[in-house]
Amino acid sequence: MQLFPCPFCGPRAENEFHFGGDLGNVRPEGGASVSDATWSAYLHMRRNPKGPAREVWMHLTCGEIFALERDTVTHAVLGSHGFGEGSAS
């Protein structure tokens, strides 16, 4: 069992967490004027990197949504931080 660091609760078991996608995948503004290709890229296309990754995760037990940096080959956790005011990106 791997431990992931929740910024709110500290280290917790991996199966308490849910993967939420690429960090920095920002929803396109503009409503109906956004093209199908742009909207599809936001919804579906993924960076899916081999190696260091910056991802959004949710800690299911406390509801904290946070940024997790980890390596997808070694599974090493490189860092995590919450989305305080002004820190979301």
Next chain:
Amino acid sequence: MTRHYSALSLLKEGLTGQRGWQPAWRSPEPKPRYDVVVVGGGGHGLATAYYLAKTHGIRDVAVIEKGWLGGGNTGRNTTVVRSNYFFPESAALYEMALKLYEGLSRELDFNIMLSQRGMLSLAHSPAEMELAARTVNAMQINGIDAELLSLDRVKSMIPAYDFGPTARYPVYGGVLQGRGGTARHDAVAWGYARGADRLGVDLIQNCEVEDFLVEGGRCRGVKTTRGVIRADRVGIAVAGHSSVLAEKAGFRLPVTSYTLQACITEPVKPILDCVVLAPALGTYVSQSDKGDLVFGGGLDRIPSYAQRGNLPVLETVIAGLVGMFPSFRQLKLMRQWAGIVDVVPDSSPILGESPLPGLFLNCGWGTGGFKAIPAGGVLLAHLLATGRHHEVSRPFDLDRFARGRLIDEAAGSGIAH
């Protein structure tokens, strides 16, 4: 000088000390140019090369493999073949594969040990029985063999299952696809490799693609660890590493790479003569010809390229198995392994030309690529030979994501990949 496999050649070689067998394929140096380069020497890539040469007469083909043939997911799956999907598009695709599997040993002169022992999906509640009836209806409408089984039929098929009053996972019935079963995974790769080699295809192992050669906005070949190889068209069939190659080609795919684990027990006498899946648990199991129980389950829900599984999912899968078959508790686990699977939001594959013209995709099979190998080969070969879709592959083009025409088999057939 024996290359054909038959009873007669076995006899001949037996009488002459087995000294005349030839390697099943050559190991040529890469040429500077081919008509078509296929990246990925797994089942899909090798089948693509075979059908390019066999069906389309394009024999100036190279398969580029960074490791060894069939060493990725082709050698890591649980060898199940079936076509029990929900939507007509999927049924056409997977049924094409199953029909090709049915004739493949003869076609390739290589025994792929296809065993159509039946694929049994269990239903654990009255509500699941209603969904099972829906699945059977959908499959039959699509022209696929399917049977709704009563509890008594299930009991007669898998007597080792725990049907007792305190059963952890009670059964109400099930869905049987009688033509489903297993095939020897390595033999599928080796058979296609040998067939492609005999038609003139160069199989180049230990050669990693580092980048694509792009000229005039078009893919014109690959840059590899063994030099530049030019080609008119390039196909990629690299499963969990599709996003890595897509990034080199300058686009993104709707793919997330996850670990999928499988395990095998010590060999025992025959106890299970079909493939059993408990959809609610995600655990499925079959017994190999050698006697070991081959089983697996759901994904590790952590994006990964590590080719090794994490313990929580392993525990879930094994707990599911021993809950279904309590007598399996006493078996020793011999091996556990994992492959990196390419999971797409609608759990359906991606076949078609990529955003980089001249580069064609075969990916997104998720946890179910092995069963589709012959069809993946036929369809990617068709794309590479003609530049156009086969009618079966058209719905699976990458454009379905922008068009909103997803083929959601996770919702349709409850397949969790």
